[in-house]
Amino acid sequence: MLSLVVLISGGGSNLRALLEASEDAEFPARVVAVGADRDADGFEHAEEFGIPTFSVAMTNFPDREAWGDSILEQVLAWSPDLVVLSGFMKLLPPRVVAALSPNLINTHPAYLPEFPGAHAVRDALAAGATQTGASVIVVDNGVDSGPIISQERIPVLPGDTEERLHERIKPVERRLLIQAILDIANSQIDLKELARS
Ligand code: GAR
Numbered sequence: 001m002l003s004l005v006v007l008i009s010g011g012g013s014n015l016r017a018l019l020e021a022s023e024d025a026e027f028p029a030r031v032v033a034v035g036a037d038r039d040a041d042g043f044e045h046a047e048e049f050g051i052p053t054f055s056v057a058m059t060n061f062p063d064r065e066a067w068g069d070s071i072l073e074q075v076l077a078w079s080p081d082l083v084v085l086s087g088f089m090k091l092l093p094p095r096v097v098a099a100l101s102p103n104l105i106n107t108h109p110a111y112l113p114e115f116p117g118a119h120a121v122r123d124a125l126a127a128g129a130t131q132t133g134a135s136v137i138v139v140d141n142g143v144d145s146g147p148i149i150s151q152e153r154i155p156v157l158p159g160d161t162e163e164r165l166h167e168r169i170k171p172v173e174r175r176l177l178i179q180a181i182l183d184i185a186n187s188q189i190d191l192k193e194l195a196r197s
Helices: 013-021 043-048 063-078 094-102 120-126 164-184 191-196
Strands: 002-008 029-036 053-055 082-085 104-108 129-137 150-156
Touching: 002 013, 002 063, 002 164, 002 191, 013 043, 013 164, 029 043, 029 063, 029 094, 029 164, 043 053, 063 094, 082 164, 104 164, 120 129, 120 164, 129 164, 129 191
Parallel strands: 002 029, 002 082, 029 053, 082 104
Antiparallel strands: 104 129, 129 150
16 A cells, blocks of 8 residues: 655645545555645645645745655655645655655656746647646656656647636546556556656
C-alpha cells in the first residue's frame, strides 16, 4: 500500500478524486496527509475524509528555502512513499525536490512541454491552440519540465473560456493521476528510471 502526502493550493477537486478512489479497498494507495501553502479551500475535502492537514505559508518565513525546509519537515513527518502536487501553485526549492525526488509527481493542465507554468489553460487559449491536454510528470527543478509519466490530448472547442476548458481538462487529469498512482504501486512505472531519462 502506497502512502501519499498530497500538496494543494486551491479547491482540491483532483485531491477529492484521489480521496474517493482510495475508498476502494482494492486501490493500492492511501492519502495520509494533505498540505498547502495557505489555508486552501481544498482542506475541506481532507477534513470530510478524516485526513489530517497542514498549512505552511511562505509569508511566515524569511526566505523560500526556510519555507521549503518547513514544508519538507511536515511532509517527512508522514514518511510518505509518494508526494503528489495536485494544484500546488508554488515552486518547491531545490533542496525539497532533491530530498523527495523521484517520489514527487505533479499534475498539469496542458500537454507538456507545451504551456508550462501557473496559467496553462489561459496560455493555450491565448496562443489560439486547437488542442491542449493534461499531463502527469515527475517533478524536477524546472517549471513543469520533469519527465512525463502520462499525458493525453484534449481539443479546444469554439467558444471555450478558461473556466470551461479547465473543467474539461480536470476529469482527464484525475484519470491520468489515478492510473499513474496505480501503475507506480504495481511497479508498472519506475519513477527512478523515469527520473534518470
Ligand atoms: C489542476 O488543473 C492542476 O493541474 C493545476 O491546478 C488545478 C488544480 O485544481 N495545476 C497547475 O496548473 C500547476 N502548474 P484543483 O485544486 O481543483 O485540484
